[in-house]
Amino acid sequence: MTDVLVDIVRTYRALKAAHGREVELELRLGNSDGCDQFLPGVPKHVFEQLEEDMTADPSLVTRRDTWSETIDYHYVGTSGQPMRTRVSVDSEQMRMSNEHITKRLVHKALVKRVDGCDEGVARICLSHEIPVTDPPRSCVPTHIRIKQKKVFYDVRGEMGVIWAYELSRTWSANSRAAVEHRQHVSEPMYEVECELVDEKGAYTASISDEEMQQSLMLKLRCVLGTDATTPLGCVSEYARVENHDARRGKRVGSRSRQNG
Numbered sequence: 001m002t003d004v005l006v007d008i009v010r011t012y013r014a015l016k017a018a019h020g021r022e023v024e025l026e027l028r029l030g031n032s033d034g035c036d037q038f039l040p041g042v043p044k045h046v047f048e049q050l051e052e053d054m055t056a057d058p059s060l061v062t063r064r065d066t067w068s069e070t071i072d073y074h075y076v077g078t079s080g081q082p083m084r085t086r087v088s089v090d091s092e093q094m095r096m097s098n099e100h101i102t103k104r105l106v107h108k109a110l111v112k113r114v115d116g117c118d119e120g121v122a123r124i125c126l127s128h129e130i131p132v133t134d135p136p137r138s139c140v141p142t143h144i145r146i147k148q149k150k151v152f153y154d155v156r157g158e159m160g161v162i163w164a165y166e167l168s169r170t171w172s173a174n175s176r177a178a179v180e181h182r183q184h185v186s187e188p189m190y191e192v193e194c195e196l197v198d199e200k201g202a203y204t205a206s207i208s209d210e211e212m213q214q215s216l217m218l219k220l221r222c223v224l225g226t227d228a229t230t231p232l233g234c235v236s237e238y239a240r241v242e243n244h245d246a247r248r249g250k251r252v253g254s255r256s257r258q259n260g
Contacts, residue, residue: 001234004109005213008126011107012196013204015128024127027216029192029223031120038110038123040191047190051150051167060152060165064092067148067169075139077102083132083139100132111220114233122223124216144179145172148188153197160199163219167192194219 008025015023030040042050054060069089077083086099105127112121149168153161169188173179198204204212220232 001111001232002213004234005124005216006209008107008109008124009209009212009216012126013209015106015126016201016204019128022129022131024125024129024195026125026127026193026195027219027223028123028125028194029120030123032110032112036110038121040123041189042120042192044187044190047167047192050192054152054165054167057152059154061155062150062152064150066091067150070147070149072143072145072147073139073141074143074145075136075141077132077139078136083135085135100135101129102132104128104130109234111224111232111234113224113226114231120224122220124220141175143172143174144176145170146179146183156203158200159202161197162199162203164195164197165193166195192223194223 012023012025028038028040029042030038033039055062069091071087071089073085073087075083075085081102083100083102086101088097088099090096105125107124107126109124110121111124147168147170149166152165152167154163154165156162168191170191171179171183171186171188173182196204207215217232221227221230224232226232
């Protein structure tokens with residue numbers, strides 16, 4: 001478990017130095033299908049309790065009280081690489097914006113309690129989101145996802161935003177008509193994410209690899225709702241890109257937030 005987190009921390013630092021804000025390190029809460037495959041989502045009552053707890057937490061800041069909506073279109077680019085176009089809708093400003101990326105997974109691991117309690121798992125993912133400046137003029141989406149989200153920020157003085165906690169309600173399908181229909185007739189999936197933002201880079205620069213590993217462990221315990229006495233284990237380190245550019249120097253219960 002510790003070795004996996006240390007490896008993630010070291011790879012994150014190398015990637016961050018090379019690519020800055022294109023690097024994403026996030027934790028997601030969900031369950032396992034029994035074969036070490038991650039299934040995102042939590043029960044509605046857990047989601048609502050988390051929203052209530054975070055709204056009441058004076059150390060967390062939200063930049064808007066309403067839910068914001070995005071639509072993700074996943075498709076295959078002209079060179080065969082998977083791509084995502086995200087359309088963000090700002091209902092307050094009455095405007096829309098687009099973002100095009102291709103996402104390269106660097107590392108992911110599934111973490112769960114090892115005390116016999118099967119009460120959810122967490123997935124930790126390290127990715128490189130590469131901006132695409134010349135997206136195809138047309139495409140056939142393979143997956144479309146509507147997401148309504150609310151984000152709570154852990155802001156620490158002059159260091160700015162360190163962690164971001166995202167609660168989202170999502171609907172998915174393979175066409176725009178199908179996903180809009182699901183949004184109107186079915187319950188959403190309730191998703192919980194925690195992302196290391198480190199807005200100014202001061203947080204990770206001020207701590208050692210060991211301290212950052214301990215910080216990740218605290219956040220894992222936070223999303224899993226466990227205390228320091230509960231043993232955690234890595235179910236599987238089931239995705240690893242050994243020859244990533246960084247190696248070559250190129251380019252659920254109520255949970256209380258734990259600082260780290």
